Amino acid sequence: MIGQAFSCLYKAYGEQNKWSGASFEIVVARLFAEDKQSVENLVTWYQQVDGMPLLDQWDTDTLRQQLLAINGISVEMADSILLHAFNRPVFTVNSDTRRLFRRLGVVPEGLSHDETRHLIEISLEGDVDLFQEFHALIAKQCRIHCLKVPLCEACVLASQCYH
Numbered sequence: 066m067i068g069q070a071f072s073c074l075y076k077a078y079g080e081q082n083k084w085s086g087a088s089f090e091i092v093v094a095r096l097f098a099e100d101k102q103s104v105e106n107l108v109t110w111y112q113q114v115d116g117m118p119l120l121d122q123w124d125t126d127t128l129r130q131q132l133l134a135i136n137g138i139s140v141e142m143a144d145s146i147l148l149h150a151f152n153r154p155v156f157t158v159n160s161d162t163r164r165l166f167r168r169l170g171v172v173p174e175g176l177s178h179d180e181t182r183h184l185i186e187i188s189l190e191g192d193v194d195l196f197q198e199f200h201a202l203i204a205k206q207c208r209i210h211c212l213k214v215p216l217c218e219a220c221v222l223a224s225q226c227y228h
């Protein structure tokens with residue numbers, strides 16, 4: 066079901082994650098364009114740790130703890146950075162993801178952030194490229210159709226939606 070949603074969105078919108086492979090600074094600036102202070106804090110942190118040996122080989126939990134220790138960085142932001150800047154297999158669960166997947170009936174009510182994330186990650190078999198593309202497609206879908214008050218007319222997911 067989650068894979069089917071991805072296929073429908075990809076067919077409708079095409080590739081959205083066109084900036085994968087960009088530098089850390091560019092990735093965070095694009096992810097958090099409206100939060101200049103957090104971008105500044107992240108870039109400062111990155112400049113401090115960039116010279117550390119084997120940064121790319123730090124395990125994901127260590128990296129997440131480092132990111133969460135930065136002023137202004139939430140769990141959702143940390144997961145987004147892990148996925149897009151460090152290419153870690155971490156699905157970004159944010160308000161868009163929760164709203165869309167609950168309406169599609171693929172994420173039950175009452176699951177915690179991490180339970181939701183694990184459920185989606187298992188469904189998508191840890192594919193980082195897929196996670197990145199899906200995150201960008203969900204953002205687009207939730208800007209155009211699946212808003213808080215949804216605009217369901219012409220939504221490509223309508224046939225699989227329980228809302």
Ligand code: SF4
Nearest residue numbers: 210211217220226228
């Ligand atoms: S049909 Fe409506 S509620 Fe369902 S995914 Fe589309 S926009 Fe969202």
